[in-house]
Amino acid sequence: xxxxxxxxxxxxxxxxxxxxxxxxxxxxxxxxxxxxxxxxxxxxxxxxxxxxxxxxxxxxxxxxxxxxxxxxxxxxxxxxxxxxxxxxxxxxxxxxxxxxxxxxxxxxxxxxxxxxxxxxxxxxxxxxxxxxxxxxxxxxxxxxxxxxxxxxxxxxxxxxxxxxxxxxxxxxxxxxxxxxxxxxxxxxxxxxxxxxxxxxxxxxxxxxxxxxxxxxxxxxxxxxxxxxxx
Numbered sequence: 073x074x075x076x077x078x079x080x081x082x083x084x085x086x087x088x089x090x091x092x093x094x095x096x097x098x099x100x101x102x103x104x105x106x107x108x109x110x111x112x113x114x115x116x117x118x119x120x121x122x123x124x125x126x127x128x129x130x131x132x133x134x135x136x137x138x139x140x141x142x143x144x145x146x147x148x149x150x151x152x153x154x155x156x157x158x159x160x161x162x163x164x165x166x167x168x169x170x171x172x173x174x175x176x177x178x179x180x181x182x183x184x185x186x187x188x189x190x191x192x193x194x195x196x197x198x199x200x201x202x203x204x205x206x207x208x209x210x211x212x213x214x215x216x217x218x219x220x221x222x223x224x225x226x227x228x229x230x231x232x233x234x235x236x237x238x239x240x241x242x243x244x245x246x247x248x249x250x251x252x253x254x255x256x257x258x259x260x261x262x263x264x265x266x267x268x269x270x271x272x273x274x275x276x277x278x279x280x281x282x283x284x285x286x287x288x289x290x291x292x293x294x295x296x297x298x299x300x301x302x
Contacts (some may be wrong), residue, residue, distance in 0.1 A: 073179075074105060090126060090248070091121070091128070095289065103133075105117070106118060106128065106131060107139070108132050110143050110148060110151055111146050113143060113146070115148070115150040115151050117153075118151050119154065122154055126158065129158070135170045135180075136171040137168075138176075140155050140168065141179045142208055144179040145179040146188065165213045167290075172222055173220075173222045173223050174231075175213075175222075177209055177213050177218060178187075178220075178222055178226075178228045178231055179229040180205055180206045180228065180232070181206055181229065181230075181235060181236075182235055183236050183239060194244045194246050195239055195242035196243035196244075198243070199240055210228070215236070241266050
């Protein structure tokens with residue numbers, strides 16, 4: 073596996089060295105591969121190509137989106153971090169609009185079926201992560217970008233609210249159910265501990281050497297039952 077990785081890296085390096093000699097068709101193929109790598113989070117490809125020729129990072133896809141816009145849309149933080157090292161960072165952040173007039177902050181406000189958040193447990197935590205991502209991108213864009221309107225006349229923040237409406241509602245329900253479950257579990261724990269203290273032989277005895285036989289097994293069964301209820 074390590075050898076294969078080394079060979080792949082060598083092949084990538086040679087490819088990058090020859091990009092300047094490619095025809096238009098070959099450049100298109102490279103651009104398509106670059107956008108696919110960005111979407112899938114294969115940062116090695118994007119890093120190597122960007123290091124070889126920074127103009128590659130200005131390619132646009134069929135929707136007019138730059139590499140960084142696609143990285144933001146697909147929540148690829150490592151690839152987006154490349155922008156911090158570019159001299160034209162401000163221009164890339166301020167001037168990149170797609171065919172729908174969405175800017176890079178609009179990308180952070182979009183929630184699509186392919187947005188990679190399913191690995192995060194619970195709708196509330198997913199919503200929290202989405203908000204953190206939006207705030208991170210918002211913190212580095214020029215002020216005017218925050219109020220720009222897309223073709224639907226929505227600012228990035230309005231688009232975020234609209235596209236995350238269902239997730240917000242699910243998050244609220246998740247929080248309510250979790251809060252209720254925690255209350256029930258907490259009540260059960262208190263009830264069980266008192267029940268054990270008063271009904272299990274030796275339960276009131278503070279000397280652990282004198283705990284009556286069977287106490288630990290009763291506690292074990294009660295805790296297992298509690299876990300199942302939870």
